[in-house]
Amino acid sequence: MSPESSLAVRDRYPWKVLVVTTLGSLLTFVNSTSLNVALPAISEAFSIPAATADWMLVAYMLSLTSLILVFARISDLVGRKRLYLGGLALMTAASLAAAFVADPTTLIVLRCLQGVAAASIIPNMNAMIADAFPHRLLALGLSLNIMMASVASMMGPLVGGALLGAFGWRSLFLVNVPFGFAALLLGVFVLRREDRANRARGIRFDFAGATLSIATLALLMIGINRLSAWGWQDLRPYLLLVGAAVMLLLFLAVERRVREPLIDLALIREKARALAYATAFLMSFAQSAVMVVVILSQQLLMGASPAQTGLVAAALAGSVMVASPLSGLLAKWWSSRTVSSAGALLSLIGYVGVFISLMVGNPTSLLFASLICIGGGNGIFTAPNTAAIMGGLPVNRRGISNGIRSVLFNSALTLGTAITLLIIGQSLLAADVDGYGEPVLDPSGVVVGGFRFAAALLIVVATAALACSLSRGGPWRASFPDSEPRARSTATTEQPISVGSVAP
Known part of the structure; x- marks a missing residue:
């Protein structure tokens, strides 16, 4: 093979890897959020109370969150390709089995296994992109991965609503099988075998x-x-x-x-970085909680179909997709503190709008506008805030720094979902409603009050997120020094890096 042909092959390989990771993103992130719209249908199908149906969501998120750091470290020891393909195989098999379950307990166990599979897929996606892309294209590759993961997560309710309305809740699991098989087959042939010499040695787990x-x-x-x-x-x-x-x-x-700890606690002792971590946690908490509030209020209070509910929730996905590239443009003139704070403020306005919509009868126009603000705010916020977390660190500490952010992100998603389901579930019990199976007749206003309380909590959380973002200090305008130290063991000031150079 000529040098030119060899270079062309090398240039194509990173994009092939990105295709593989995109399929992995679709499989894991759509799967994690599409089931939100199916809670009423599953609750009715198995005649189970709300507290049991909640575990269809919580089981997946709990196993994912608790194992993501563990698998990130294991991948350094056994190799990324092997663990990634194993996760795809487990996700595909668990999805196929879940489509034919006959009892809720088995379904919850299979959701746990899906979470285990996702925990072995997600951290390896970023690492494989970093391994495959040359330095000059790494920021582009990782930023595309951010966008695909975010859009896949937000598109879950839309896809779930369409499938649920047309084919029933079992189709939400069955549709994973061809995508999982395609991702697995493509991964086997595309991903290169890692050099054993590059694996971590002498590390104590x-x-x-x-x-x-x-x-x-x-x-x-x-x-x-x-x-x-x-x-x-x-x-x-x-x-x-x-x-x-x-x-x-x-x-x-x-x-x-x-x-060799799972989490380097020294990274959260610096005020600016700790506040950036806290902001990411609070924003993720509110983002997951608002999906539960909107989806269940549309189905239980408004009597909307799953497809209609998914369409409403898709406003978040569209606004995230549109707004995400704006953060890179804004970062040319404004610091990560300024851009991420602007995103947090826009999201806060959206949460206030959701609360008002519940107070005045849930008008669709106001709800759509509010969700667009929330999605746009999150799209603008994520990349610059992550850049603030990663900035100023040497290369050998950026991985664990992003690992901490991933754990906080997924923990916030899990807690936001669980606490919101708890609030709504208690309001249903107070109204003598034992599940999500049917629209709720609520003459006493108890259930509506529960949704309003959950929406008010989101305003409090979003306000705290904005306060943390503003309080971390640093300049408002962008400042890019001509040169910066290439290796430091610690960092005390934020060093700007490309807002697209980090992944979720």
Whole structure:
């Protein structure tokens, strides 16, 4: 092969990898959000209460969140391709089995397995892109990955609503099978085998940290969910929440002492970076919670069909897609603090609009406008805030920094969903409604009050996110020095990097 032909092959390979990771994004992120619109249908099909139906969402998110750091470290030890393909195979098999389940317990177990599969896919997507793309194109490759992951996540309700209305809830799992098989087959032939010499050697896996992190999240999610099922007067949910707090303290103690921790706590001791992490967590919490509020209010209060509900929720996806590239343009003149704060402010305006829409009868025009603001705000916010987290760090610490952000992002999605479902579930119980199966007749206004309370909580969270973003300090205008240090063990000031150079 001539040098020119060899160069052409090398130039095509990164884009082939991006196609593989895009299929992985569609499989994992659409799967994680499409089931939101199916909760009423699944609740009715199995005749289960709301607290049990909630686990169709929580089980997936819990296993994903608790294992994503674990699999990120394992990929360094066993190889990215092997773990990525294993995740695709497990996701495809679990989806096929879920399409034919006969009881809710089995479905919840399969949702857990899907979460395990997603945890082995998501961290490897970013790493494989970083391995494949040359430095001059890396920012472009990672920014495209950000956009595809965000759009896939937001498109979930639209796809789920269309499939649910046409073919029933089982189709939401069955549709994963051809996409999963295609992604697996393409990955086998496209992804190159890694050089064993490049794998991490001599690293001790942090078994204690992994176990404690999983236990913390499991106890927290179960405790929140059981508050709805067992009632506020029962002592058991509070014992689970206390256990979660104890596990968290033990986890932090272990991470301070082990040589190679899952989380480098030194990264969250700097004020600016810690506030950027906090902002990302709060924005993600509100983003996941508003999807639950909108989807369930449309179906339970307004009597909308799954397809209509998915169309409303798709306003978020479209605005994210349009707004995401704007952050790169704005970063030419304004700092990451300014751009991310502007995105947080726009999202806050949207959450206020959602609350007002619930107060005045849920007019569709106001709801659409509010969701466009929320999606646009998140699209503008994400990349510059992530750049602030990654900026000023040497290359060998950017991976763990982004790993912490990923854990916070997924933890916020899980908590936002669980707490919102708890609030809505309690309002349903107060109105003597035991599930999501049918539209709710609410003459007393108890259920509507629950949705309004959840929407008000979103305003509080979004306000806190804006305050954190504004408080982290730094310049308002962009400042790009001609040269910057190439290696530092720590960073105390934000160094601008391309807002498209980091992935979710």
